[in-house]
Amino acid sequence: MPYLTTAALAAALFCFAYLGLRARRADGLLDDYVTARNSQSAGTLGLSFLASGMGAWILFAPPEIGAFVGPVALAGYAIGSALPFIVLGLYGPKIRQALPQGRSIAEFAEACYGRGVRRWVSLVSVAYMACFLAAELTAIGAITSLLSDVPPALVILGVALTTLAYTAVGGLRASLATDRWQAWLLIALLMIVGGVALTSLPELPQTAALPSAPIGNALSVALTLVIAVTAANLFHQGYWQRVWAAENDQSLGRGAWLGGGATVLVVMLIGSLGMLAAMSGVALGEPPIPFFALLSEAPGWLALPALVLAVTLVASSVDTLQNGIASLAAGNSRQSRWSLAAARWGTVALMVPVVVVALQGLSVLRLFLIADLLCAAIVIPVLLGLWQRMTPRAAVAGGVGGMLGAILPGWVVQGSLSAGLMAASFPNSIPTLPPFLGALVASTLVSVVMATMNRAR
Structure with missing residues (x-):
């Protein structure tokens, strides 16, 4: 066989x-x-x-x-x-x-x-x-x-x-x-x-x-x-x-x-x-x-x-x-x-x-989830590239804001930065919503706010 x-x-x-x-x-x-x-x-x-x-x-x-x-x-x-x-x-x-x-x-x-x-x-x-x-x-x-x-x-x-x-x-x-x-x-x-x-x-x-x-x-x-x-x-x-x-x-x-x-x-x-x-x-x-x-x-x-x-x-x-x-x-x-x-x-x-x-x-599931989260933190700033008001500064700020947004839910709930970082690294290899939602919302808000403060390219 x-x-x-x-x-x-x-x-x-x-x-x-x-x-x-x-x-x-x-x-x-x-x-x-x-x-x-x-x-x-x-x-x-x-x-x-x-x-x-x-x-x-x-x-x-x-x-x-x-x-x-x-x-x-x-x-x-x-x-x-x-x-x-x-x-x-x-x-x-x-x-x-x-x-x-x-x-x-x-x-x-x-x-x-x-x-x-x-x-x-x-x-x-x-x-x-x-x-x-x-x-x-x-x-x-x-x-x-x-x-x-x-x-x-x-x-x-x-x-x-x-x-x-x-x-x-x-x-x-x-x-x-x-x-x-x-x-x-x-x-x-x-x-x-x-x-x-x-x-x-x-x-x-x-x-x-x-x-x-x-x-x-x-x-x-x-x-x-x-x-x-x-x-x-x-x-x-x-x-x-x-x-x-x-x-x-x-x-x-x-x-x-x-x-x-x-x-x-x-x-x-x-x-x-x-x-x-x-x-x-x-x-x-x-x-x-x-x-x-x-x-x-x-x-x-x-x-x-x-x-x-x-x-x-x-x-x-x-x-x-x-x-x-x-x-x-x-x-x-x-x-x-x-x-x-x-x-x-x-x-x-x-x-x-x-x-x-x-x-x-x-098992690469935890590494996969971390990679997914990193992508979620910067995907909106990248896709907003065709918007005339977007600039490199707004895109980078949005990406950084997305990464901080991923950490913020665990930080607020558990009261420490290290706990927020741990929650955003999915220690039990289980996908949880707060880090992803935080990354997506923060990156979008920061990108849009930064971009609206600039003149159209």
Whole structure:
């Protein structure tokens, strides 16, 4: 069985590599490598948003939220996962108009505020994407150990090296080409795995009730997830690349809505499996993993398509993250071969510590939450860059105000700065609303007040 599983995973990775390498452009210019400018239809973008936004996290987080908090919080998670696409779909045409030759969120920040803010935004974006990469590779290692006897390190290295090979050579076009196939494959595998797992559930007891936390708690979790996921993913450079990859504004808008709608449906579907697992009385495990608890009740053969599903999810998000980091590493030059080489080798270099962290099997949830909070503190000042009254000083002040706002709720409630700092670092790895809400409100107020005191640029 380990040999069959290894062969199936190797075949899937080989197919992804073939599709990605086949899509590369022979001329190899830097601009096309990082943007595939004005080349992608609405359908391609919609499938790409879906595939690149999905990852192994959907097998862990939505089912757990559904099982323990209920449908209200799950809906918040689904909306938060899709909202970044919608924001870029609505805001993207203005970005394309203001920066027609742009390539990244960092260049957008520089155009609005200057090089100082660009470096700051680049640092936040790379840190967030590195956390995302480590989390995805760690997750595929954990899933491999749950579902098979294949060494987890082998699968982690296989996914990292395969995706790195075709993104380093083919750039964004390679990622977009694989996204199309990965989106359809993950939909098909989700239907197979979820359908078979459901038919294997024991009959629901008559006393079964839909999981539901008190409405106040559920709304708090939902709002926290909307803010955290939306703010963080707006610093996902892979999504920003697709703003300029779109054929035109209409393709971008339709693709964003298509990807966002499909994302909501997938997250709600996979989260509802967690609710059904809790209602059926199946042992959810310790720590609880409702989706995999369902698989324990299913036929043994289902483990293989479930593992292929997990590898597809991880590969589709990892290649997007790798190419997003490459585009930030490309620098300012638009035709320089050196910059193209720097983009490729910079991504390779960053993957080394990411893979090392993933091989440790550590939990990166707390680090992920801190990165989310940092993004929430500066996302509004960055997006206000097209407002004529905004200045670099207002943007920086807004970002600093957002960071202080994240600390303030814990400081006020517990009476000390150290307690506020501790609360904003999520010591129990549980997302809580006050730091995120404080960051968002403070950054917005400070930015707007500072900007209204300036003359229009």
